[in-house]
Amino acid sequence: MFKRYLTSAALVALASAAGLSAAHADDASGWNFDGVPSWSNAATGDSFTFRGRIYLDAANIDFDRAGVTTTFNDSEIRTGRLGITGQFAHVGYVAEFDLINNQVRAKDVALTFHATGFDVLVGNMKTPNSLEEQTSSRYITFMERGTGTELFGLDRRVGVAIAHHGDNYTFKAGAYGGVTGDLSQSFSTDDSSAFAARITYLPVHTDNLLVHLGASVRQMDYGNAGTRVRARPRTHSTDRIVTADFRPGRPLGEADSSTLIGLEAAAISGPFHAHAEYMTMELNGPTGNPRINSAFLNLGYFLTGETRSYSTSGGSFSRTHPTTPVSEGGMGAIELAARYDYSDLNDVAAGELTTWTLGANWYVEDHFRVMANYVTGELAVPGGPNTSVSGPQVRVQWDF
Template sequence: MKSLKLAAAILGLFATTAPAALSQGWEFSMNPGPRWDSPTTSDYFKFRGRAYFDIADVDWSSPLSAAPGDDEEWRTLWFGIEGQIGNLKLVAEYDWLPDDPAPTDVHLTYRLPEGSVRVGNFKTMNSMEEQTSSLNMSFMERGLLTDIFGIDRRLGAAYFWSSDNFTASAGIYGGKMEDNFQLAEADDSSAFAGRLTWHTETDAGTTLHLGASFRSLDYDGGTRLRDRPQAHLANNFATADYRTGQPLGEADSSDLIALEAAIIRGPFWAHGEFARMTLDGPAGDPAFDSGFASLGYILTGETRGYRGSSGVFGGISPNSALSAGGHGAWEIAARADYADMGDAGLGTIETLTLGINWYVERYARVMFNYVSGEHDAPTYTETSDVAQLRLQVGF
């Protein structure tokens, strides 16, 4: 799967068809970004993007590394396009960070009589936490397990299906997409992944969600298991290095199994996940566990969104936005994370995150997180305490 020539051809067809469609009297709006909608069909074309600016005060203690020097950064600068013509939908978006530009979602989805097929660059379907858009997360960073186990975007093809209560998806993937505008792989790794979810809404208005996913991944040159303690401006905690030539041995492949559960009842929500990844190649086939439990409450009475067709959290839209003379929406949240790195001789990682979110508008918010983390290895201890603030806009 060195390149997706078919996807590139369809992208070209879409690019030549969309301008013609826009000239057929489509209606323009700012919602909140530029958008054009067909007056007679569900076809549309829009620009999409998001920008996150973070400020942090990091109190770092480690015998392995000095305290980080940066205290502010542009965490995300995404910009791209999205559109639909008939049964074909396009998403093409890049992160335009000056020092680290990279593709994010670049894919085509074709709607079938039952389900849909997607080709391009997109995430393997693992973890509700990872599948939920960062625009709709209640914390500045995702749970430990998503980064430690390397749940990421890859070039691939997948099938998605949903009914009133269930979703199912499965896909086959090659390597990660190169940091350019070509649908080409950066390495020779490959993966197969799948996810199944169930949800229901009770008569009392409570939404329940359960899910499970798996991933089988073949590496090209091994892998590393590492993560920052829920703060991107902090350093990495433990690194279990299973790349070529390292003392721990080279990882040839891995198998990941993950479980997820969530509940939404009025302004209250709770969410938990557990995952285990086993490596093949290093002596003893080491296995690693990680999980988290989180909960939140929206003080102004709104309800956190849920998208049953994909089994993910939606956003929070304030009942009284600042632009309408209101106070926006206010949310408090907490999360506890745990990771067992014992099979690499690195002990455990524990973090506690406390958050306050102010949803100024539907597409703008201010986030504050306090994160206390500890890596307790057999021969040393690392700690990190971070107070961080994010200014976020997205459309």
């Protein structure tokens, strides 16, 4: 496994070198090779660009359950994604697929129709919930998102959405069908469905301070399959630390539907940034309609003086550019961060999950980043044995 990790890292380096050496090969024809081939027509607005990303992870995590310790010491290709994006006949398009674990999974595969004052999106896309989830994994602060995004199954679905934004606000709402599976096996979706909406607002947006507020809702129908509420302890290399099963025939009862409400807040001031979210979900069907709560707080600081980037049109964080990348003789951008994450699952007899994550990120170039996290956490179940985790993990990330 470690040999595969090193081989993949070498391939990433070679691909980066090939892209850089091909830069500006044929600008006059409408082609551009600035790291990756792209094409545009200034007269019509038509364009396309190849896009992709690869994340190479390694971890050494101790997982102690009921006094039995298992060490997860492994490496993996966490994400291997390829696709295209652009515009044709004034319609935006994106098609991106994950190509790992011998599977083909659709990610963002959608068309965007531009109308006066709003956009209409059709295809496979994320439901509009959570600042953490709406921010691309290329730009999140830690290797894994906050627990609530996994616990409540925030995901991509086939659907239709409308979106509108102004200088200091965004709104998006949509109706969604099921989730796609491995496209190499089937093009069908499951029989779940959802309605979701999100609104964001910037009460302060100056050169020195940005304050973000947001709220979202999701109404989910699980169809005939029910659901499972489960999550790993902010590392992908271990077993899941918590699971509550609401599928048909399970002791907790079958979940027919759920209502999720999320609140979010963030602030950016110079090299400092903070981000907090609270999510609560009520399950309909099981006795008493149990409720699960999850919240986290992220704090980060750029030692090299950069400011975390934010997209006003998306109401989300975007790419942070190092002031002096290594290719220009600088040291890149260096960021230190910490996160506290808490989830209350006592209503479903699954206890309380608390995790802490310390992070250091090195932004070598605009599209190349090295991440290091140390994760520690505990699941405390009343009347049952506790489960604890701790250990470091690293990621080499390249995208284009």
